[in-house]
Amino acid sequence: MNMHRREMIKKAGALALGATGWSVLPVVGSPSAKPVNKLPRWKGFNVLDFFNPDPRNKRQTTLEDHFRWMADWGFDFVRVPMAYPYYVDFDRTRPIAKAEVCRISVARVHDVVDLVEMANRCGLHVSLNLHRAPGFCVNAGFEEPYNLWQDPEAMEAFTFHWAYWAKVFRHKTSNQISFDLLNEPCWRENMNDQFSKRTAVPKELYRSLIIKGFDAIRMASRKHLVIADGNNIGTEVIDNIQELDVGQSCRGYAPGLVSHYRAPWVFQHPDDLPDVSWPRMDNGKLQDKSWLREQFAPWIALVEQGGGVHCGECGAWRETPHDVALAWMDDMFSVLTEHGIGFALWEFNGEFGILNSGRKDVQYEDWYGHKLDRKMLTLLRKFVSHHG
Numbered sequence: 166m167n168m169h170r171r172e173m174i175k176k177a178g179a180l181a182l183g184a185t186g187w188s189v190l191p192v193v194g195s196p197s198a199k200p201v202n203k204l205p206r207w208k209g210f211n212v213l214d215f216f217n218p219d220p221r222n223k224r225q226t227t228l229e230d231h232f233r234w235m236a237d238w239g240f241d242f243v244r245v246p247m248a249y250p251y252y253v254d255f256d257r258t259r260p261i262a263k264a265e266v267c268r269i270s271v272a273r274v275h276d277v278v279d280l281v282e283m284a285n286r287c288g289l290h291v292s293l294n295l296h297r298a299p300g301f302c303v304n305a306g307f308e309e310p311y312n313l314w315q316d317p318e319a320m321e322a323f324t325f326h327w328a329y330w331a332k333v334f335r336h337k338t339s340n341q342i343s344f345d346l347l348n349e350p351c352w353r354e355n356m357n358d359q360f361s362k363r364t365a366v367p368k369e370l371y372r373s374l375i376i377k378g379f380d381a382i383r384m385a386s387r388k389h390l391v392i393a394d395g396n397n398i399g400t401e402v403i404d405n406i407q408e409l410d411v412g413q414s415c416r417g418y419a420p421g422l423v424s425h426y427r428a429p430w431v432f433q434h435p436d437d438l439p440d441v442s443w444p445r446m447d448n449g450k451l452q453d454k455s456w457l458r459e460q461f462a463p464w465i466a467l468v469e470q471g472g473g474v475h476c477g478e479c480g481a482w483r484e485t486p487h488d489v490a491l492a493w494m495d496d497m498f499s500v501l502t503e504h505g506i507g508f509a510l511w512e513f514n515g516e517f518g519i520l521n522s523g524r525k526d527v528q529y530e531d532w533y534g535h536k537l538d539r540k541m542l543t544l545l546r547k548f549v550s551h552h553g
Contacts, residue, residue, distance in 0.1 A: 202505040203473030204390070204412040207290055208549045209235060209242030210513035211478060214280055216296060218250035218307045219257060220273060225514055227280060230533070232287035235513070238542065239549040243284045244477055244509045245277075246296035246348055249326055250307060252277060260308040266299045266322045269329065278333065285341045292392065292477070292509070293330060294345035298323050303349040303398055304430070305359040314352060314370060323347075324377045331385030343390035345414060345477060346378040349398040360433055365397035372405050379409055394477065395464075402463045413472065417479025417501070417508060419460045420445075420452055423493050427484040441485065443493040454496040465504045476501055476508040480517040487526045491544055498548040510545065519545070 212227045232243070252273035255265035277293075284291045296302065300311045300319030313319040327344065334342050350371055355361035365371075375393045382391050392412040395401050399416035418424040423443055427435040444453035458465075464474050479497065481490035501508055514520040519542045520535045529536035 200469040200471065202468045203471065204392075204475045204507070205290075206502075206505050206507040207242035207292075207475060207509070208507050208545075209240040209244070209289065209509050210518070211244045211246060211509055211511045212280075212513055213246065213515065215245065215247040215251045215277060218248040218297060220251050220276075221257075227283075227514070229283045229287065231513065232284050232289055234532075236287045236289060239546055241289055242292065242507065242509055243289050243513075244292040244294055244345065245280065246294045247277070248297035248302070248307070249295060249299060250297065261310055263310045263318060266310065267325050274333065281334065281337075281342060285337070290340060291342045292345050293334070293342060294348055294477070295323075295326065296348040298347050299326065301347065301350070301356070303351060303353075305357050309356060312356065313374070314366060320374065320377060323374065324381045327378045328381040328385060331382040331389065334389075335386050337389075339388045339390055343392060343412075344378075344382050345392040345394065346375060347394060349394055349416070350374075350396060351398045359430055363398070365401055368396070368403075368405055371396055371403065375403070375406055375409065375411060379411055392473075392475065392477070399478070402467050407472075411473075412475060413464075413467065414475050414477035415461070415464045415506075417476045417497050419457070420447065422447075423485060423489065424479075424481050426482060426486075428482045435484075441489055443489045443496075454500065457496055457500050461500055461504075461506075464506065468504055468506065474506050476506055478511045479508050480510045480512070483516040483522050483524045487524055487540070491540060494541075495544060495547075498545075502548050508548075 212231075213224045214227050217224050235243070249266070250261060252270055253261075253265060254268045254270040255261050281291050281293070297307065298313060299322035300309050300313030300316060311319045313323060327346065330344065350366050352364045352366050353361055354363070379391050382389055390412060391410070392414050393403055393406065394414045395416070396403055399414060403413060421431065422438065422441055423445070425431040426441050427438060429435050432438060444451060446452070450456070468474050479494075481493065498508060510518065512518045514535070516522055519538045520532070522536075522538055524538070527538050527540070530539045531537070
């Protein structure tokens, strides 16, 4: 089995080298009499094993027991946001060079393969996502050698990486794995400044990236689902890819003051923020469940038009008061569930999660040595079992 896997990984690298410039495969679909979400209503979590660019600073290690708990609690989905430098081989004492961006580390690829295998053994679908792709990440903190939106070399490297992963997991079924092309695309004025001006990616430019990634994956396997995050950090529906067999991933972070209360990577002066509540007034406007429906309206419309939508990230950081977080999440998941849209909490184990979140206002339950937020888990499970 190990020999087979090693050969599979090596072949994937060789085949991926020729993965640029393919034409879009035609997709034939039949209209449905009743609007049904084209994507499954997956429910689950993000796990951050490969989130950090440097494997020496690995953020967490997800064990098979963790996946078993998810499955036992009724969840069926895991999103795996990866930073590509985690699994490439280069001299980490200096910034990565262009020539090193596609130098795959087979040892690190085994890390990813092992995680996917564990999740699948527990009956969980895995969504593999490039959180940091060559030349782009919504977060600063790693010096890129080029810009994905401006440099053809970066776009070619992006295509190479997806061709590679599609080959590695070619043997998997569409029930076992799908591919989420790029986390929260946006056009940032300065890639190395977290607070620099940010806008949506020009529509045709983002469309061209989606087509390249779609082609790379479908040339390896016509069966796997491909998902594109909404434009402008996952907030805007992509309205020019209707002919592609591509699902879309939205976000459950509105309003940001609730989801990311006092988060220093979002607010430059977190100590100056007002108290937060839910429902809440904002400049004379009531933000409540009806307001959330308005925020999700474009995504709901996409489902009604025959598209596929999943909320790939959602949740509240540890500084949001627990009662506020739970009330807001209850309303948000209710709106999503009404329209057959699934969700993945950011994250399972950590500051947004149900395990070891570090919240100061939670009475944790001991769960095999972990601190379990039972109230949040109970809330999530209400929507796991809901049939909408």
